[in-house]
Amino acid sequence: MDINTLKKVIRKYALDNALKFNGKASAGAVVGKVIGELPEVKQYMKTMTFEVNELLPEINDLPIEKIREEIEKDYPELLEKKEKEERNIFAFLNIKSGDRVKTGYPPGPEKYPHIGHAKAALLNYLLAKQYNGTFVLRFEDTNPTLVKAEFYDVIQENLKWLGAVWDELMYASDHMELFYEFAIKTIKDGNAYMCFCDADELKKSREEMTACKHRSHSIEENLNYWKEFPSYEEGKATLRLKIDLEHKNTVMRDPIIFRIIKTPHARHGNKYSVWPNYDFQNAIMDGYFEITYRIRSKEFELRTELQRYIQKILGINITCTYELARFNLEGVVSQGRIIREKIQNGEMIGWDDPRLPTIVALRRRGFLPEAIKNFIISTGITKSESTLTWDDLIIQNKRILDKTAKRFFMMYDYEKIIIHNAPHQNIQIRLHPNNDEYGFRELEVENEFFILKSDLKELKDNELYRFMDCLNFRKINGVFEFDSLDYDKFKSEGKKIMHFLPAYGNTDIEILMDDATTIKGVAEHNIRQLKVNEVIQFERFGFCRVDAIEDHKGKKLYKFWFTHR
Known part of the structure; x- marks a missing residue:
C-alpha cells in the first residue's frame, strides 16, 4: 500500500x-x-x-x-x-418528462417501523414528488394473524412526522371481492388449482419438483372446490398457481395464492376466512391500481418474477420495481421478534427504547425528520449491502441542531465552591452563539457556584480559569479567589474555560441516556421557558429533548431524553 x-x-x-x-x-x-x-x-x-x-x-x-x-x-x-x-437521484429509472408516475409504500400493520422502513417510504414519496406524481400509502393487511389494529395509526403518524404525506390511502383487505374475482379468473383460465396437500406433502412436492394428484383437477372441479373453500378448516386446502414445478426459481413452483385463516381480522372481523397470500394481493394492488414504480428492499427480489407473472396472466399493469439493499446500523437490534422478547422480559422499556432504530425511538430522542431524510439519501440507492454506525445518522442531526438548538447549563456529579470576593452580577448569555434573534438568558450570580467534579480535579494553584461569560478566578493555596471579569485577560493567560451554575435557584432534571440509564442533576432556571418536544443543548454535555415536565415534591421536574453529543 x-x-x-x-x-x-x-x-x-x-x-x-x-x-x-x-x-x-x-x-x-x-x-x-x-x-x-x-x-x-x-x-x-x-x-x-x-x-x-x-x-x-x-x-x-x-x-x-x-x-x-x-x-x-x-x-x-x-x-x-x-x-x-x-x-436527479432517480435517474437510473430513466423516467421521461411527461411519464405518469404513481408510487406506493405498502407496510404491513404489524410492528413499529424503523429507519429501514423509513428509507423505503421516503424514497417512494420523493420519487413521486420529483415527477409531480402520486404517492400511495397502502396497508398490506391480508394476514389476520399478523395484523394489529394499533399499527394502522402508528404507521400513519410516523410517516406524517417524517414528511412522507400520501395522496391516497388504501387497505388491501378492503378489496377482498376483487381478489376473489381474479382467483376465479385464474381457475377458469387453467392457471390455478385447488390443492389438498398438507404442509409437509406440499413442501416435498416442490422440493422434488413433482406434481401432486390435485394438479390434474379439471376447471369445473376446481371451481366447485373454490365454492366450498370457506367451509374448510385451516390447513385443509389451498389455491395454487399452476406454473412450472421444475422452475429454477423455487418461488415459481406452483405457489399458494389463497389459504384459510379463521383468525378475526382487525378491520373486518369474521367476514372473511379465505385470504390471499402476499404475492397475489401485492401484484393485484400494484397492477390493478396502476402503481407505476416501486422502490423496495432486496429481500423481495426473488418474488419479482412471480408478481410480474401474476400481473401478466391477469392482464393488469406491470409495475416497475427496483430492489435496493438494506443497510444495517452497527450493533443495533432491529428485528421485531427480538425487540418484542426484550420488551417482554424487561430488557427494554418499549418500542421507543433509546437504543432502538425505530422511528418512535428516534423521534423521542430528538432526531429530526430532515436529518433522517438526509441520512437516508446519503446511504444511496444501491444493491450493495452496507453497515453504518450511529455516528453517520448523528452527524446529519447535529448539522441541523447546531444551528437551531438553544444553549443552557446543567450539572450532574458536581460540587459547590465559594469564590472569595466575587461580585454580585446579573449576567446575560446568548441563547445561541451564532443567532442574535434568539436573544439572551440571564443568570444572577454571587460567590457560590456549582462546578463539575471532573473540572474541579484539574484546577491547579495560581493558574487563571474562567466561568463562561461570567468571571475569571484562581485557586490559591486551595482557596478560590476572584481575579477579574476581563475576557481578554483570560485569552492572554488563561488555562481553561468551563461552564457553571449559581448555587441557588436551579431546576431539577433527569436525563434518560442513549443506553437507557438515567442521570439526575440540576440545570439553570431558564429551562423553565422550555416546552415538551423542544430540543436544546446542554453546554459541554450534549443535545437533549424535553420529554416531560412533572410536579415533584412541590417543584417542577424536567425530564429529558438524550439525543447525542
Whole structure:
C-alpha cells in the first residue's frame, strides 16, 4: 500500500464529504468512500482510520469556499458527480418528462417501523414528488394473524412526522371481492388449482419438483372446490398457481395464492376466512391500481418474477420495481421478534427504547425528520449491502441542531465552591452563539457556584480559569479567589474555560441516556421557558429533548431524553 496515494484519496473524500455537509466531514463516510476506491486498504484499517482521524480536524476547520476551491483545483470530477446527483437521484429509472408516475409504500400493520422502513417510504414519496406524481400509502393487511389494529395509526403518524404525506390511502383487505374475482379468473383460465396437500406433502412436492394428484383437477372441479373453500378448516386446502414445478426459481413452483385463516381480522372481523397470500394481493394492488414504480428492499427480489407473472396472466399493469439493499446500523437490534422478547422480559422499556432504530425511538430522542431524510439519501440507492454506525445518522442531526438548538447549563456529579470576593452580577448569555434573534438568558450570580467534579480535579494553584461569560478566578493555596471579569485577560493567560451554575435557584432534571440509564442533576432556571418536544443543548454535555415536565415534591421536574453529543 502506497501511503501517499492513500492520503491523497482520503483528502479527496474528506473534502467531498465536508462540502456536502456544511464543512463538517464524517469519518465513517470518508472511510466508506476510500474503501470503495481502494478495496485493498481493508487489510490496513488501523492505518487508514488513523490517517482519516488525523486529517479531519484540518478539513473541518476550512471555510466552505476554501474547500470548494481545493476541489475545483484538484478534484473537479467530484463537483461534476455532485451536480449530477443533485439533478436527479432517480435517474437510473430513466423516467421521461411527461411519464405518469404513481408510487406506493405498502407496510404491513404489524410492528413499529424503523429507519429501514423509513428509507423505503421516503424514497417512494420523493420519487413521486420529483415527477409531480402520486404517492400511495397502502396497508398490506391480508394476514389476520399478523395484523394489529394499533399499527394502522402508528404507521400513519410516523410517516406524517417524517414528511412522507400520501395522496391516497388504501387497505388491501378492503378489496377482498376483487381478489376473489381474479382467483376465479385464474381457475377458469387453467392457471390455478385447488390443492389438498398438507404442509409437509406440499413442501416435498416442490422440493422434488413433482406434481401432486390435485394438479390434474379439471376447471369445473376446481371451481366447485373454490365454492366450498370457506367451509374448510385451516390447513385443509389451498389455491395454487399452476406454473412450472421444475422452475429454477423455487418461488415459481406452483405457489399458494389463497389459504384459510379463521383468525378475526382487525378491520373486518369474521367476514372473511379465505385470504390471499402476499404475492397475489401485492401484484393485484400494484397492477390493478396502476402503481407505476416501486422502490423496495432486496429481500423481495426473488418474488419479482412471480408478481410480474401474476400481473401478466391477469392482464393488469406491470409495475416497475427496483430492489435496493438494506443497510444495517452497527450493533443495533432491529428485528421485531427480538425487540418484542426484550420488551417482554424487561430488557427494554418499549418500542421507543433509546437504543432502538425505530422511528418512535428516534423521534423521542430528538432526531429530526430532515436529518433522517438526509441520512437516508446519503446511504444511496444501491444493491450493495452496507453497515453504518450511529455516528453517520448523528452527524446529519447535529448539522441541523447546531444551528437551531438553544444553549443552557446543567450539572450532574458536581460540587459547590465559594469564590472569595466575587461580585454580585446579573449576567446575560446568548441563547445561541451564532443567532442574535434568539436573544439572551440571564443568570444572577454571587460567590457560590456549582462546578463539575471532573473540572474541579484539574484546577491547579495560581493558574487563571474562567466561568463562561461570567468571571475569571484562581485557586490559591486551595482557596478560590476572584481575579477579574476581563475576557481578554483570560485569552492572554488563561488555562481553561468551563461552564457553571449559581448555587441557588436551579431546576431539577433527569436525563434518560442513549443506553437507557438515567442521570439526575440540576440545570439553570431558564429551562423553565422550555416546552415538551423542544430540543436544546446542554453546554459541554450534549443535545437533549424535553420529554416531560412533572410536579415533584412541590417543584417542577424536567425530564429529558438524550439525543447525542
